[in-house]
Amino acid sequence: MSNSVNGEVSDSTIFHYHQENEIIWAEYCGGDIHKGFLIGKMINQTLEFTYQHLNQSLEIMTGKCKTHIELNEEDKIELHEKWEWTCKDFSKGKSILIEV
Known part of the structure; x- marks a missing residue:
């Protein structure tokens, strides 16, 4: 796992992804993250x-x-x-997440 310095995800953050056709969603927590959610689509x-x-x-x-x-x-x-924050300083970053 790697992340930009302005990110909050770390090696301690665990994501649980789900997929239904092109719709994806996940829950995540760990490290600096207390509780998180994402939703989107796959193209x-x-x-x-x-x-x-x-x-x-x-x-x-x-x-x-x-x-x-x-x-x-x-x-x-x-x-x-x-990625890009849509809050605070609106900064951008890059991450690589690897399946465990």
Whole structure:
């Protein structure tokens, strides 16, 4: 897992993804994230979604993300994300999430 310095997701954050046809959603928590949710859609090998979570300081954080899906050398799913906060400083970042 890797993340930009302005992100709140870490190696301790666990995502539980779900899919129904092109609709995707997930719950996530751990590390700096107290409780989070995302919802969006899949187009080919790309996910587009919005997310919101409460961090450990109980701040409401929101954002949007475009994610490209890849398989790594170990046949694990990797999510290569480009995201942007839609709150606070509206900064952007990149993350890579790896299937456990």
